Amino acid sequence: MTSKDIADALAEARGISKAEARGQVAAVLEAISAGIAKGDVALAGFGKFSVARRPARAGRNPRTGEALFIAASKRIQFKPSKALKNRVVG
CATH class of the missing domain: 4.10.520.10 (IHF-like DNA-binding proteins)
Known part of the structure; x- marks a missing residue:
């Protein structure tokens, strides 16, 4: 499963656009990456x-x-x- 697949599943589950879902997935992954860098x-x-x-x-x-x-x-x-x-x- 790729981040695009996750975004598509999120868009379908929440009834939002795929572009908005991709932005949300990217934001979550960035937050996780930044968190790992700190601890x-x-x-x-x-x-x-x-x-x-x-x-x-x-x-x-x-x-x-x-x-x-x-x-x-x-x-x-x-x-x-x-x-x-x-x-x-x-």
Whole structure:
């Protein structure tokens, strides 16, 4: 499902134009993105987005076997709520 599909479903469910629905979906996604940049975003009944930090570590080039340094990094992680897990998994 794409953001366009979500906007189309929203337009149909709420009886609004597709253009207005696309604007609302874009605004929600922007708010979630901005929230993740500041910290955690928890959506009740859906899940929690957070930033996980990976520490710097030693690694190895798989092709040559040469030791190398992997810098610290961040990644976005999502933990689904129990309700979402039950709905999807059953």
